[in-house]
Amino acid sequence: MTKRMINLVLPLCGLALAVLAWWLASRVVADLPSPVRTWEESKLYILEPLSKRGETDQGILLLAYYSLMRVARGFLLGIALATPIGFLLGVSPTLTRMFDPIMQVLRPISPLAWLPLGLVIFQKSEPAALFAIAVCSMWPTVINTMMGVRAIPQDYWNVAKVLRLSKFTTFTKIIVPATLPYMFTGYRLSLGIAWLVIVASEMLTGTPGVGGFLWQEYNSLVYAHILLAILTIGFVGFVLDRLMSIAETKLRTI
């Protein structure tokens, strides 16, 4: 068997075993739908992924699209805040010492905790969700950008000094390119977190999307759709991560 075949067959074996385990679990737990039943009850959503039958009763791709749009906005807001903060903390040890304790305290706060605060501040569910996504997802970008700036070799700083580059030129021609790989690692991790947060925020606010769908189907006792939503969330998250790591390698500067 060639190496390529093995690379294909082994993951398939793993998948088969996982489905088997799922099936066995569904025999034991009364309310857990079996793989076959999940497919039977979900195929309408998968085979007509873009059809819109009602506010939350929509094709799975359409639901994923709503969630992705929300994530995209929250994520962009998050990194738009996080990148400059990361650069500032990277170049200034004083600022780092000032804000590091605050960061360490804010970082582990769950999205479920930020969301009610967002609702209090913004009074509406949509901006509150964006707020929660942005606040939760910004930390990896802040920290990686900061680390990236700190990791710039002394050689490059010497070049900037010797060539008497202006602050602006030093920033655009040395600091940014040298930090780019770190920044993108930060972006990838941030996007992963943003996607984690979306489900929680949709569940709490009841907005249409994969997370909202999941919560609604739980309340309507259609348990097969919970599994459908879970698998969709996992799959989309995986695709996002792959796309980001492709972007990461394409933009490698060093």
Added chain:
Amino acid sequence: MAFIEVDGIAKSFSAQGSPRHVLRNVSLSIERGEFVSIVGAMGSGKSTLLSLLAGLTDPDSGTMTVGGSVTRGVRSDAAVVFQNYSLLPWFTALENVRLAVDAACPGLSKEEQRQRATQTLERVGLGNALHKRPRQLSGGMRQRVAIARAFATKPDVLFLDEPFGALDALTRETLQQELARLCGDDDRAVTTVMITNNVEEAILLSDRIVPMIPGPPATLGAPIPVDLPRPRSIAQLAHDEQATLARGHVVAALTAALGRKRPTGALHADAAAPVLRPVAEEPR
């Protein structure tokens, strides 16, 4: 008064609370257009001295005047070549040189800046590697780019920090010759200070050699003149009487300094390498 006057420079770093004195009482005068080499063992504080001279770090005490006025920080008419090339890996050879030209000559038009950078790279034989990134170039070619970057701004003062230290022997020799040519054929005289641990290299390139008396704290010995016609070649220097004499002086100055110090540690072993090589070993 000489073009560059270094007067009583000292520098120490604090390591774990206690200061470590690296250099003391470093004084040196250099005439305009002169090529001076500072020769010393590894770890003797040579690179610290160069970054002080180049203005990358500030001395604890002492002054340096260039052209009669005291200088602080990096001078606009100075260029530096580092041992490890210090090219920016995300830029091509041309972009690396242009970064220097653009910063040093904002008066030139974009096209003139581009032309200046291209021509300088052509002068060091990199005409067909303009658009290659440092990663795609060999060590010798990278150092050529670094040398081009230094010469492209037409500096008055050139600082070289072991410029050929990371190269193999053959590449080193070619580049030494090219550097000698570049320093010679520029329309105006470049005043050059080179740091090296290679006595041969110093004799090949310099008008005067200043031995570094190892410390800590290290300081400079009496300068040794190298009165040899140019162009010089390594082969010719091997048998030249003047060269042998200069070599003897430098070696004597370095070994005398070592004799005063306890002969322990890597410092001594490193210094022994260039010291033992030349002089009168040939059977006649």
